[in-house]
Amino acid sequence: MKLKMDRSLGVVVLLSLVLVFLLSACSRDEDVVPANSESNIGVDVPDSTPESPLTPSSDKKAEATGQDQQSSALKPTTGASGQQSSDGESGTGIEDSPVIQKFKAILQDEATFYSTGAGKDIKISQINQAVSSDDSVVAEVSRFTVLDLDGDGTMEMVLQLTVNGNEYYGFEALHEHDDIIYGYTLWYRGFRDLKTDGAFYFSSSAANHGWGVLRFDGKELVEIRKAEQASVYDEDDTQAMEYFVDGEKATKDDYSKAMSPFYGKPLASWYEFNNDNFEKLLP
Secondary structure, X not given: OHHHHHHHHHHHHHHHHHHHHHHHHHHHHHOOOOOOOOOOOOOOOOOOOOOOOOOOHHHHHHHHHOOOOOOOOOOOEEOOOOOEEOXXXXXXXXXXXXXXXXXXXXXXOOOOXXXXXXXXXXXXXXXXXXXXOOXXXXXXXXXXXXXXXXXXXXOEEEEEEEEOOXXXXXXXXXXXXXXXXXXXXXXXXXXXXXXXXXXXXXXXXXXXXXXXXXEEEXXXXXXXXXXXXXXXXXXXXXXXXXXEEOXXXXXXXXXXXHHHHHHOOOEOEOEEOOHHHHHHHOO
């Protein structure tokens, strides 16, 4: 009888030990880190973090393609004229050169340039003389840009002029020849939407327009029209259109094809006319 009780007690103890073992195993299973946890080293976990609303999608595209959206750190913006402008927050990194130093001195009213319009040397504070011999005309520079207008590797400077309150009166293009800075007055409708490579749009009416480039023959300024639409009238006074590509008569389709590259060119960057920009833009 005593032997049976000892055996029964032994079975109970054995069962208790098994139960304790099973409970302990279950507890250890609950502490196991899942295989897809981010804390596991060597496990690739997709980043589910939502995109920050402060990060423009255009910036992400630029990073992905490796393209610099704007070489100028001045953050140009497109103004009402369709040309980019800037408030001058930091420099653009334009390389220093003798002609750049001359442009800077002109901007600061410390040096003259030869105005082909006035036929004499003038300072930028006398810019009204480039557009009119009438001393009552009020002219001033509102913006400026520095770029290679004619593709020869040397920079030119273009000043946008405000005349008697007209913000879109025209421009003054400055070009160096034989160590002299020459100024050429260009009317707004004949020199619109300037591009970074010097291409521009011209228009004298709804029926007459196109795009072209400037070239310098010594101190002479030459306009080359790359594509042009012009209205003509026959002897019955009936209007018709003619089209030209590189100075040669062309079809309307040829003209349209020749105009297409112009629209894809980036706009020039324009900078507000102030001393901060002179210092930040030019070395």
